[in-house]
Amino acid sequence: GLGNARMMHVMPDGGIYLTRRTQGDVYYLKDVNKDGKIEAVERKQVAQNIKLAHGLDVRDGKLYVVGEKTIWVMAMAQDGTLSVPRVFADGFPDAGQHPARTLLWGNDGYLYATFGSTNNDSRTPNPEEATLLRIAPDGKSREIFASGLRHTIGFGWHPVTKVLYGFDQGSDWHGDNIPPEEMNVLERGKNYGWPWCYGDKTPDPFVNVYNIPGKISKAEYCAGTQGYLMGYTPHAAAIWMEYYTAAQFPLEYRNDAFVAMRGSWNRSEPSGYEVVRVDFDAAGKPSGIIPFLTGFVYQDGEVWKQFGRVAGVAQYTDGSLLVTDDQSGVIYQISYTGAK
Numbered sequence: 244g245l246g247n248a249r250m251m252h253v254m255p256d257g258g259i260y261l262t263r264r265t266q267g268d269v270y271y272l273k274d275v276n277k278d279g280k281i282e283a284v285e286r287k288q289v290a291q292n293i294k295l296a297h298g299l300d301v302r303d304g305k306l307y308v309v310g311e312k313t314i315w316v317m318a319m320a321q322d323g324t325l326s327v328p329r330v331f332a333d334g335f336p337d338a339g340q341h342p343a344r345t346l347l348w349g350n351d352g353y354l355y356a357t358f359g360s361t362n363n364d365s366r367t368p369n370p371e372e373a374t375l376l377r378i379a380p381d382g383k384s385r386e387i388f389a390s391g392l393r394h395t396i397g398f399g400w401h402p403v404t405k406v407l408y409g410f411d412q413g414s415d416w417h418g419d420n421i422p423p424e425e426m427n428v429l430e431r432g433k434n435y436g437w438p439w440c441y442g443d444k445t446p447d448p449f450v451n452v453y454n455i456p457g458k459i460s461k462a463e464y465c466a467g468t469q470g471y472l473m474g475y476t477p478h479a480a481a482i483w484m485e486y487y488t489a490a491q492f493p494l495e496y497r498n499d500a501f502v503a504m505r506g507s508w509n510r511s512e513p514s515g516y517e518v519v520r521v522d523f524d525a526a527g528k529p530s531g532i533i534p535f536l537t538g539f540v541y542q543d544g545e546v547w548k549q550f551g552r553v554a555g556v557a558q559y560t561d562g563s564l565l566v567t568d569d570q571s572g573v574i575y576q577i578s579y580t581g582a583k
Contacts, residue, residue: 245270246284248304248567248574250304250345258323259557260289260306261567261574262296264343269296269308272574281574289325291394295338296344298356298396307331309344309356313359314382332382336372341394341412345483350400355379358408364414364438364450373437375409375429385492391435391468394566397484398429402498404527408472410481410502413441417449419510423474423482426521433469440465442474449524450497475532478507479515482554491562494581498525500511501535501564503553513547516540518556518566534579536566 247265251464254260258273259281269290272281290296295311306317306325314332317325332354335344339361346356348535360373370387375395390518398409407429412423412435422441438450439461446461455464475481482503499522504515518536521529540549555567 245286245567245574247569248555248572249343249557249569250298251565251567252301253557253559253565254301254323255560257560259565259574260299260301260323261555262299262308264295264297264569267292267294267310268297269293269299269306269325272324273323274547285324289323290315290328293300295342295344297343301348302348302355302358307346307348307354309346311338311342311344312336314346314354314356314378316382332378332385335376335475336369342421343394343396343482345396346507347399349377350405352380354380354382355388355398357392357395357398359392359412360437363416364447365391366438367534374414377431386473388431389429389433389435391437391440392427393437395427395429396482397502399486399500401500401523401527402488406527408484408500408521408529408556410475411435411437411471412480413477414438414447414449415478415509417447417546418477419512420477422447423471423477424479424504425471425477426473426532427469427471430469434467434469435471436465440468441471443470444468466489467510473497473532474531475504475519476514479504479517480506480508483556483562484521485552485556487558487564489558489562492564495522498527500529501556503556503566505552505554505569506540506549513540516549518553518554536575539568 260271271285315328316331341359375389378385394412395409411425444465506515516539520535539551551568552570554569566575
């Protein structure tokens with residue numbers, strides 16, 4: 244009964260803040276009676292009228308939520324209630340086709356927020372569109388940290404190496420097999436190629452060249468961009484990414500990342516509709532992407548069907564994994580109980 248459940252933030256006491264993008268609000272949920280399930284009476288709406296409320300993070304007793312063109316901040320009470328939202332930063336790009344914004348506080352004390360492109364594969368005059376922004380602690384100034392990112396929703400710093408990784412969604416209507424979903428190392432000042440390039444600096448044959456900066460060829464432009472680290476099945480629609488740092492799962496899961504792939508909508512054979520695990524090796528470098536939670540899409544005769552679309556991922560206080568399904572309006576809890 245959670246509606247368009249999207250992103251979560253788990254508090255140390257087990258309270259969960261949940262954004263609902265379609266409803267434009269924030270819910271607070273807590274298993275008060277400790278029966279392992281959050282009942283209807285254990286959830287409450289704590290913020291509303293935040294258009295396209297999506298990404299959220301906590302710092303110094305305050306909850307930060309990013310909506311369509313505004314980042315809001317609210318003081319948190321012990322019972323999970325919030326103060327009246329006030330504007331932290333404003334004037335961000337229009338939402339357009341990609342209204343799912345996300346944010347995280349960095350270890351440097353700055354707030355990082357992603358703003359996707361307003362369209363599929365055409366650059367617009369707004370320089371903050373299709374970027375990762377770095378925002379001052381007081382919200383009064385900001386810079387473009389990385390550009391050329393069509394729609395990077397899930398991002399975060401690896402808990403050991405502190406390298407910043409992000410998953411970018413490739414353009415639609417360019418065929419079933421290009422461009423791939425990209426896992427990138429996000430670095431300050433780098434351009435990741437969208438809309439003219441994808442993958443390992445590969446020119447996209449479907450995109451026109453009329454407005455490339457400097458009036459150079461597509462190949463020349465792509466050569467000056469940043470290539471991806473690795474790719475995943477095209478159109479899988481990567482949403483949030485969460486590093487696993489708890490002890491409940493087997494040791495090999497520690498410091499790996501879980502990514503919700505919401506699922507394709509225009510591919511002849513569906514991709515996504517799953518949670519995948521990014522396996523990091525002993526040196527803290529990603530070595531592969533492995534399906535983890537699957538089964539939301541299946542074939543019934545010649546017809547593909549699906550019954551859920553995953554979106555948010557969060558680590559719960561007991562070390563289990565929480566996953567939102569914004570189509571069914573539920574939160575799944577995945578626990579490890581030992582080898583059978």
